[in-house]
Amino acid sequence: MGSHDTADGRSARSTRRTFLSASASAAATAVAVPLIAEPAAAGAAAPPPGPGHRIRPQAPDRELRELLRRVDPERIEATVRRLAAFGTRHTLSSQDDPVRGIGAARDWIHERMTAYAAASGGRMTVELQSYVQDPAPRIPTATRITNVVATLRGDTAPNRTYVVTGHYDSRASDVADAVADAPGADDDASGVAVVLELARLMATRRTAATIVFAAVAGEEQGLYGSTHLARQLKAAGADVQGMFSNDIVGSSTADDGTRDPRTLRLFAEGVPTAETPAEATVRQSVGGENDSPSRQLARFVTDVADNDATGMRVRVVYRRDRYLRGSDHIPFLREGWPAGRFTEPHEDFAHQHQDVRVVDGRQYGDLPEFCDFAYIARVARVNGAALWSLARAPGTPRGAVIVTTNLTNDTTLRWQRDDDPDVAGYEVVWRETTAADWQRVVDVGDVTEATVDLSKDNVFFGVRAVGRDGLRSPVAFPKPGS
Template sequence: MDTHQSEARRPHTPTRRAFLTASAGTAAAVAAPLISHPAVAAGRLAPTGTAGPGRPVTPQPPDAQLRDLLRELDQGRIAATVNRLVGFGTRHTLSSQDDPARGIGAARDWIYAQLRQYAAASGGRMTVELQSFVQEPAPRIPTPTRITNVVATLRGDTAPNRVYVVTGHYDSRVTDVMDATSDAPGADDDASGVAAVLEMARVMATRRTEATIVFAAVAGEEQGLYGSTFLAKQLKAAGVDVQGMFSNDIVGASTAHDGTPPDPQTVRLFVEGVPTSETPAEAALRQSVGGENDGPSRQLARFVREVASNDDTGMTVRVIWRRDRYLRGSDHIPFLQQGYPAGRFTEPRENFAHQHQDTRVENGVQFGDLPQFCDFAYITRVARVNTAALWSLAQAPGTPQDVKIVTSTLTDDTTLRWRRGTEPDLAGYEVVWRETTDADWTHVIDVGDVTSTTIGLSKDNVALGVRAVDRAGHRSPAAAPQPST
């Protein structure tokens, strides 16, 4: 489609001269609001002293409905879910599928019943399914094994084909990854993540969202990310527009119980740089134009920091510019492999002495991934971070598509083009920018309901993005432009 709006629809956009004239007057004003903002003082947004067009970026405040949601997340329910999952003894992927009291089958059926109960209050908007498949023999899978994801889908009202996914994995393990019979309580890894997902599903089931949210308890993670791989491939094969995915894996404790100080107000969010799914040629192009820090997953992380690092969640999101930890991998990786933006939430510091260890007592010290090593208030705050991110994503317009930066001529101006979204409450667009050495967006320029704009800022010197805004002030994640002639 034509990327230019007609003159009749195009609102007044300040000229290059106006931008350049204004920049001198705003130079002093830019630094002060950024530094004085509470989120900046807490290290949640990076200040900059660089002058330029636009106004300082400020965090997006939660709307009234989101504040209600955050208050409804129940620590007692989260604790009860963790203890109930631990009560199944083991949830190893190779454990019993049909024992009503012990094993992964019993855990599966209990999770399914809980989500069905929550869906009953949704007025038909939430549906729940058992997504099963047979995994043929593979590493850590010695015989054909049925693996089942429990998936609850809360259908959006106006943009149902735009989807956001959140997962926790309900399987567990001990030291020997092939031991399917020993007790494997898996309280932190990952009953904590499942408890957060279930509690989010409960409180959001009664709300109407514009986009669709998928809440999934996946299996087979410890054996090789099998459940999440199947889920991601199914969504891709169906052509589903997944614009964001979060894995909650090991989110149960604010302290490692190893003598180091606790960090109860921080959750890590791991996100990759150059997308896993890009071809070598695409990756080379991204790096050649300095876009290795501007892939979709990192834009998603910037969005999460803006909407979820605040007093309402009680948390700071510490973004780690890596796909995951060394020697480890979680359920966001299969989504990255399918080309979807995704990240992994995890606690600030893991205790490897208890994780995956057999339940035992040695010299008076108890080992094992047990509930007493979890901090249920911390899990609740992690659930608030996820809820703030998911709600803000699902109520905002989608991330702008086909964003291009014109590179056909040498100029000190920057021309950007994009495709207009279809949301009925779309109000317009904003251009965001930052110094290439800054982690987060620092400036925003309102450009109106257009699909092309030229600003008095050199594309050679800064990183740029385009984000959508609706009439209620909800903003999408930014999309970085690709070069275009």
């Protein structure tokens, strides 16, 4: 692209060229990039002037739109009602009663997953992933914990893995009460319904990366099932590049009656749980507290799933989770993987973790009657858009470094090239340090190094991969290096 030259052929200061150089191996190229920001779209904040173009959301393609259209609210409702009908799904309830308790729920979920896998042509496998948990807080005696796990193997990058969970155990007001009715419709049959619906829809579709659909147990007693799942994936050497927990995603109504049927919260931590103190110090020294892998994953979700195809606004919350509580993404954070927790916009505490009862003619308890099934379907679409886009796009770039060994007013970034055959090239993204989201993007081609005529002292940089079909990966935030 050219600049606006003066009459004597020199570039005016306000419209000077900036040069971006990129190299891979011994090759190097120079690309002229204008410093003038293009006009802002109506109602949108203008991006800062500088190299590249305004960054825009990734619009869903025809195939993704078709997948999201097939999300079925009636099927989701049937799943929630069936799980609630087991009476209780408490982790300590019966494991061998055919009609009541966590064992009956486990077997029903396994049956559903197996039926979906039968249509996958062998690409989806289903397992009952079990272990015996020794006595611990909230586990008075040795107890078998069982996850129901469906794995849809990717075609070209099968070790790259994305995980989505809902927990199928439930609880009453007394977390130790394994006998009382605890239908657990919102917490968390709603999340399990999302997982089952996505497994059904994606079983017949092909992806580059692997997707794991898991109904986990033991959440209410201490995240036991998800901890076991994360450890099993770690032991297997899986490259988990993203994980979503769907926990309490069944209602759009707060305890004061306020409704917000088009908003879904996504909790995403800042400084990673698994970082060492030394790593955290480095992150803070360069201002990267808001640029953890989980925050980049959350930005990716808003990029691909906050649109008309899902019908939802994704409200990212810059916290690991809510006060006093935690969900099944936390064990994945502990393993050093990017993860987030989806949950409804408000919570109705009168119906969560409450025994089923009638007071003054009003019924209380976590019952299906208090769920919004159209809302859960939209939550499933958000998850579906994110997982589909992640599993079809290239993986997040590795080894991203911002060179800090020289005092210069330009910025050099380096990264490792992915061996994924779908990678077509890379993009450098950047934003003002006070901006929450990436603002501008520079296409640098199929290279592993780029130099941008913009000071690293003043803005934040990142790198993302681009697939041959135009799908982009989450952004990798570079570490200081040489």
